[in-house]
Amino acid sequence: MALRALIFDVDGTLSETEEVHRRAFNEAFAAAGLDWHWDAALYGRLLKVTGGKERIAAFVRDHLGQAPDPERIAVLHAAKTARYGALVAQGGLTLRPGIAALIADARAAGLRLAVATTTSGPNVESLCRSCFGAPMAEVFDAIAAGDEVAAKKPAPDVYRLALDRLGLAAQDCVALEDSRNGLLSARAAGLRCLVSPSRYTAGEDFAEADARVDCFSAVAGIEALQARLGG
Numbered sequence: 322m323a324l325r326a327l328i329f330d331v332d333g334t335l336s337e338t339e340e341v342h343r344r345a346f347n348e349a350f351a352a353a354g355l356d357w358h359w360d361a362a363l364y365g366r367l368l369k370v371t372g373g374k375e376r377i378a379a380f381v382r383d384h385l386g387q388a389p390d391p392e393r394i395a396v397l398h399a400a401k402t403a404r405y406g407a408l409v410a411q412g413g414l415t416l417r418p419g420i421a422a423l424i425a426d427a428r429a430a431g432l433r434l435a436v437a438t439t440t441s442g443p444n445v446e447s448l449c450r451s452c453f454g455a456p457m458a459e460v461f462d463a464i465a466a467g468d469e470v471a472a473k474k475p476a477p478d479v480y481r482l483a484l485d486r487l488g489l490a491a492q493d494c495v496a497l498e499d500s501r502n503g504l505l506s507a508r509a510a511g512l513r514c515l516v517s518p519s520r521y522t523a524g525e526d527f528a529e530a531d532a533r534v535d536c537f538s539a540v541a542g543i544e545a546l547q548a549r550l551g552g
Contacts, residue, residue, distance in 0.1 A: 324547060325493040326462075327427050328483050328512065331438040331445055333499035333519035336414045336452060339368065340520075345405035346373075349397055352404075365521050371439045371473040371502055374398045402443055409447040416452050417517070419537030424460075426542045434460070437483040437496065437506075439467035439474050463487045474502040480510035495550065497537075501525040513550055515540065 332338045343364045350357040357380070359367065370379045377397060378389035427434060436445055436457070445464060449457040457464055463486035470478035484491055491511030498504050499519040507514040508529050516530040517537050527533050532549040540546040 326433040328435045328496045330498045330503045341413045345401050349401035406447040409451045419541040422541035430543045433462045435463040435483045437465045437479045441468045442466045475505035477509035
């Protein structure tokens with residue numbers, strides 16, 4: 322079957338963003354006068370929960386033993402998003418090796434490009450302006466963000482939204498992911514999925530993946546990508 326589009330996850334796939342996210346969370350907590358601090362080990366566990374607001378709620382409930390306050394969490398998360406954007410604008414991110422070459426080759430081959438992410442639209446915009454030097458609408462043909470769907474990954478909603486916005490069937494596209502939640506989301510939407518684990522997901526189970534590579538440099542061209550996927 323002809324490949325017509327690539328659909329990318331963002332955090333951990335396009336870029337190793339999670340340390341910047343973790344810093345932004347901690348700075349937002351400090352600015353709010355809270356003594357919360359997420360170290361790398363705790364954050365790794367919290368990443369099993371998809372979505373920033375959901376992650377804060379899980380921390381409050383499971384680690385503090387308190388009832389989450391949705392309004393307070395929304396305020397904290399908005400402050401975190403603003404801080405993340407500022408950190409990214411300072412040059413805090415780079416694309417993972419192989420991503421720029423893969424996107425360039427896909428464009429040259431006439432493929433369409435999309436994003437299906439649990440993160441918010443403003444975070445995608447910040448990354449695109451920093452790493453691509455352009456707004457997200459100039460980099461990707463379709464954007465589907467976690468704040469636009471009822472259920473976040475591993476539910477298939479965000480991939481189905483991306484497919485709808487591309488106007489393509491699942492069999493015409495390939496998803497690129499770094500996490501098990503993302504893999505399960507893509508597969509539930511009927512997509513083939515290539516996984517390249519990131520720093521925080523290296524130990525996860527990717528048995529359902531159509532292909533796995535240690536680095537996107539191994540598939541930095543469409544022919545190499547299709548070869549990994551079996552044609």
